[in-house]
Amino acid sequence: MHPSTVLLVAAKTVTLVCGAVLTTLTYRAYNRTRATAMRALWVGIGLVTAGALLAGSLHQILEFPVATSTAVESVFTAAGFAVLTYSLYTDQPSEE
Numbered sequence: 001m002h003p004s005t006v007l008l009v010a011a012k013t014v015t016l017v018c019g020a021v022l023t024t025l026t027y028r029a030y031n032r033t034r035a036t037a038m039r040a041l042w043v044g045i046g047l048v049t050a051g052a053l054l055a056g057s058l059h060q061i062l063e064f065p066v067a068t069s070t071a072v073e074s075v076f077t078a079a080g081f082a083v084l085t086y087s088l089y090t091d092q093p094s095e096e
Contacts, residue, residue, distance in 0.1 A: 009056075012052055012055075012056050015049070015052045016052055016053055016056075019046075019048060019049030019052060020049060022045045022049070023042065023045050023046045023049055026038060026041050026042040026045055027042045027046075029042075030042050036090045037087045037088075037090040037091060038087075040083050040084070040086050040087035040090055041084065041087040043080075043083050044080045044081065044082075044083035044084035045080065045084070047076050047077075047079050047080030047083060048076065048077050048081070048084075049080075050076055051072065051073040051074075051075070051077050051079075051080065052073060052076075054069075054073065054076065055069040055070060055072050055073030055076075056069070
């Protein structure tokens with residue numbers, strides 16, 4: 001296996017583990033607070049993490065080309081960062 005492939009797999013593994021932990025923690029915080037901003041934070045981190053998982057799966061399991069799997073990951077990352085940006089501007093408490 002090429003060293004750059006090992007580095008890529010290691011980096012993606014760290015991204016997935018940290019992303020899963022962050023997603024879980026923000027989901028728990030959202031359940032406690034029911035804050036709209038926390039929900040957006042949870043969804044944004046989840047999208048970035050899901051994009052990394054999906055890209056790796058497409059490339060390693062389904063043998064998609066690197067360019068295609070990277071494009072899919074980029075779409076999820078862009079959507080995740082858009083939601084994360086929204087979470088910073090949302091300060092209204094949820095109505096329940």
